[in-house]
Structures are given as C-alpha cells and as structure tokens.
Amino acid sequence: MTTKTKKHHFDTRAIHAGQEPEPITGAVMTPIFATSTFKQKSPGKHTGFEYARTQNPTRLAFEKCIADLEGGTNAFAYSSGLAAGATVLELLKSGSHLVAVDDMYGGSWRLFEAVRKRSANLQVSYINPDLPETIDSKISDETKMIWIETPSNPLLKITDLTQIAKIAKTRNIITVVDNTFCSPYIQRPLENGIDVVIHSVTKYINGHSDMVGGIVVTKNPEIAEALEFLQNAVGSILDPFSCFLALRGVKTLPLRMHQHCSNAEKIAHWLDQHPKVEKVIYPGLNSHPQHKIATTQMNGFYGAMISVYLKTDMAGVRRALEKLSVFTLAESLGGVESLIGHPVTMSHGSIPKERRTNLNISDNLIRLSVGVESADDLLEDLNQSFEEI
Numbered sequence: 001m002t003t004k005t006k007k008h009h010f011d012t013r014a015i016h017a018g019q020e021p022e023p024i025t026g027a028v029m030t031p032i033f034a035t036s037t038f039k040q041k042s043p044g045k046h047t048g049f050e051y052a053r054t055q056n057p058t059r060l061a062f063e064k065c066i067a068d069l070e071g072g073t074n075a076f077a078y079s080s081g082l083a084a085g086a087t088v089l090e091l092l093k094s095g096s097h098l099v100a101v102d103d104m105y106g107g108s109w110r111l112f113e114a115v116r117k118r119s120a121n122l123q124v125s126y127i128n129p130d131l132p133e134t135i136d137s138k139i140s141d142e143t144k145m146i147w148i149e150t151p152s153n154p155l156l157k158i159t160d161l162t163q164i165a166k167i168a169k170t171r172n173i174i175t176v177v178d179n180t181f182c183s184p185y186i187q188r189p190l191e192n193g194i195d196v197v198i199h200s201v202t203k204y205i206n207g208h209s210d211m212v213g214g215i216v217v218t219k220n221p222e223i224a225e226a227l228e229f230l231q232n233a234v235g236s237i238l239d240p241f242s243c244f245l246a247l248r249g250v251k252t253l254p255l256r257m258h259q260h261c262s263n264a265e266k267i268a269h270w271l272d273q274h275p276k277v278e279k280v281i282y283p284g285l286n287s288h289p290q291h292k293i294a295t296t297q298m299n300g301f302y303g304a305m306i307s308v309y310l311k312t313d314m315a316g317v318r319r320a321l322e323k324l325s326v327f328t329l330a331e332s333l334g335g336v337e338s339l340i341g342h343p344v345t346m347s348h349g350s351i352p353k354e355r356r357t358n359l360n361i362s363d364n365l366i367r368l369s370v371g372v373e374s375a376d377d378l379l380e381d382l383n384q385s386f387e388e389i
C-alpha cells in the first residue's frame with residue numbers, strides 16, 4: 001500500500017497511506033486492536049505480530065501513514081512527543097556532544113539539561129539560527145547530533161535545513177528536526193537531507209486536542225534499525241486507542257492546515273498594524289529576518305503560530321488574556337480551536353529567568369496557535385481583549 005500510494009498526492013495519502021480494509025470483516029477504518037498478545041500457530045510461527053509493545057496493527061497503520069507523508073521509510077510512534085525525543089537521544093553513546101537551537105520547546109530543553117546531562121553525561125551547545133555563520137564554530141569532532149526546531153518555540157526562528165544537512169553530512173553527524181510546528185504538509189525535512197524527524201502528534205497531526213503522542217520518522221536504514229530496536233527495548237510506545245485517534249485526525253491535515261495558515265496570515269497582518277502591539281513575529285511577514293528561507297522550505301505556507309510582544313506589562317497582559325472568549329488561554333497548540341499561551345508562565349516556565357531574559361522571552365510576549373474558526377471572529381476577539389491593555 002505504501003509504495004502503491006506513493007504516486008498519489010499528499011491529500012490522498014493523508015487518507016489512505018498505510019491502511020487497507022481489515023481482512024476479516026472488511027472494516028474500512030483500521031480497528032483499535034486492544035490486545036496485548038497474538039496467537040502463534042506453532043512455536044516461532046506468528047503473523048508478524050507477537051506482543052503488543054513490539055508490534056500492534058493500529059500503531060503500524062499510523063506509523064506507515066506518517067512515514068509516507070514525511071517521505072520516510074519507517075516511523076515509530078511513542079506515548080508523547082517527549083518520549084519520542086528521549087528515545088532519539090538513546091541513539092547516542094553516553095558523553096556525546098549535541099548541538100541544538102537556542103530557542104526550542106521548553107520540555108526538550110529540560111530533557112537535555114535536567115535529565116540527560118545527569119543520566120547520560122550529555123554535552124550540549126546552543127546555536128542561534130539568527131546567526132547561521134556561527135553554527136560551524138559550535139560543532140567539534142565530538143559532536144554526534146544536531147537538533148533543530150524550525151520554526152522554533154516561541155520566537156519562530158527559522159533554520160536553513162539544507163545548510164544544516166550539508167554541514168552534518170561531511171562529518172557523520174545525525175541531524176534531527178522537531179517538525180511539530182509545521183506538520184508534514186508544510187515542511188518535510190527528510191527532503192532537505194535531514195536524517196530524523198520528530199513530531200509531537202499531540203499538535204497538528206492529531207489536530208483535535210484529544211490525545212498525547214509522538215512519532216519519529218527516518219529513511220536512513222541504520223537509524224531505522226536502531227530506532228526499531230529502541231522503541232521495543234525502551235518501550236514508551238503509543239497505545240492503540242491514541243493511534244486510532246491520530247490516524248483519524250491526520251486524514252484532514254491538508255484541509256486544516258490550509259485554514260490554519262490562511263487565518264494566521266490575516267491575523268499576523270492585522271496585529272502588525274495594531275497600536276497596542278510592539279512587535280509581531282510570523283515567518284510570513286517580510287519583517288521576519290528569515291522570511292526568504294521560510295518561503296523556500298515551508299512549501300508556500302508559514303504555519304499558524306504567531307508570537308506577539310504587547311505594549312504593556314504583566315498586569316496588562318493578564319487583563320487582556322482574561323478577556324478572551326473565542327481564544328482559550330491554555331498550553332499546547334495545533335488543535336482546531338484557537339489557543340493563546342503566555343510562555344513565561346506556561347510553556348517556558350521550566351527555563352530559568354536569566355536564560356529567558358537572554359532569549360527575549362519576556363512578560364509581554366504571548367503566543368497564538370491560530371485555529372480553524374472564522375478569522376473574523378478571531379480578530380474581533382483579539383480586538384476587544386486588547387482594549388483592556
């Protein structure tokens with residue numbers, strides 16, 4: 001099925017890749033295989049499914065679908081985006097050096113700094129994607145992995161994926177891209193020469209804010225073999241019910257991404273003119289320092305995440321956020337409903353104040369995950385809440 005559907009367009013593959021009607025009943029939708037084990041006909045003679053940590057048909061369908069959409073050969077689903085990232089780090093030997101972008105999901109930063117530094121003697125250096133010419137200087141003979149998030153969280157910095165892949169290839173470094181903010185519809189890093197793609201499935205891939213999951217995709221046979229071993233050996237797999245939800249969610253990914261991105265473009269331009277707004281960060285604005293790179297590597301879209309510095313203090317931000325009625329004040333992103341986050345008190349609370357200040361993650365910064373509601377209603381909601389500033 002995977003090879004057969006390769007010819008089809010993304011929209012078709014989002015619905016069919018990795019899925020065949022269930023052979024016994026003809027059920028069109030892949031069932032939830034709620035079983036921990038599978039009968040063997042004779043010792044060692046099984047159907048390809050032995051024990052549900054190792055293989056599960058619902059999970060396999062979801063994994064094949066995302067592998068196909070990302071242009072990979074193999075995918076491995078995990079119980080969360082962080083479990084996916086943690087398993088990818090297990091590709092490294094203890095004491096390895098990792099180079100990562102300085103602006104990234106707070107939980108990934110915490111995983112490096114508060115867990116793997118202690119348990120695996122991980123060495124980490126950070127690069128600023130705004131200064132691509134300095135990237136080379138952070139890489140040494142000890143560097144075994146480069147970890148990119150683009151657009152990054154929360155400042156939406158863009159990293160040139162082709163440049164990173166080129167730097168890494170000559171030195172045998174594994175490149176990893178957290179592609180959560182884009183989804184495979186907008187950006188497919190494997191096509192830029194990146195080795196490993198990670199998603200928090202919780203966000204755009206599932207898209208309905210009703211499960212937590214992660215997935216890792218590659219087309220490098222050695223990495224695929226190592227990840228297959230690690231998924232089973234470490235064991236933080238995605239359960240069949242969540243796989244079913246995510247497989248259902250991804251069918252509408254192209255439709256959702258069109259509406260997400262067109263809403264976000266309207267809102268970003270509106271915010272850019274607003275007198276209470278100090279600065280808008282959105283890769284689709286000409287003012288974004290890496291707007292040109294975004295245009296080349298994001299398939300003509302710019303995502304639906306917008307970061308905004310308001311002309312006010314913590315108290316003003318609080319008043320405005322309390323007044324919202326269509327946007328929901330909540331952690332997370334990528335669902336059909338619009339969310340608004342306050343990085344300092346929410347997603348980036350685990351980062352010490354000094355580091356936050358150095359990175360410009362300040363009290364007056366808010367982050368919008370633009371949903372698929374009517375853009376007019378979203379604009380009106382922001383407008384009335386900004387009157388509180």
Ligand SMILES: *Cc1c(COP(=O)(O)O)cnc(C)c1O
Pocket residue numbers: 080081082083105107108149153178180181199200201202203212213214
């Ligand atoms: C949410 C998120 C994660 C972590 O995923 P979970 O599913 O919450 O564990 C990692 N990276 C990015 C960019 C995210 O937004």
